[in-house]
Amino acid sequence: MDVTYRRAVLDEAELTADGMAASYPAMPQDPVVLRDRWEPPRRGYEYRRFLANRDGRSIPFLGWVHGPWAKLPDRHCEVEDDNAENAPMLHVNEALGYVWRPGFVEHHKRVTNIVNG
Secondary structure (H helix, E strand, O other), X not given: OOEEEEEOOHHHHHXXXXXXXXXXXXXXXXXXXXXXXXXXXXXXXXXXXXXXXXXXXXXXXXXXXXXOHHHOOOOOOEEEEOOOOOOHHHHHHHHHHXXXXXXXXXXXXXXXXXXXX
8 A cells, every 4th residue: 555656747747637636626727737837947946746656546746846945044845735535644744755765865955955954
């Protein structure tokens, strides 16, 4: 029953939009608009988007974004969790654990500012 994560790529915006709509039917996402939002990221911002999978089933989108750390003394970071399961915070915590695991932090040094202040 482990959850696995992999980086989402631009061509998966449609798949992600479908999953987000399944999670929140009252707020469907347009795949073209979502792709347009993903395509030109703001200069200096860091984005990470993940697709999750549990037991062969897709658990849609998890992601985070933050601005340039030099302009964010409070180290604000937005986390998105759009999944169709009943325990979204579990998946956020799992995703953050994945993102901030030691190997990932070593590979992406800027993330350590979140962990270490």
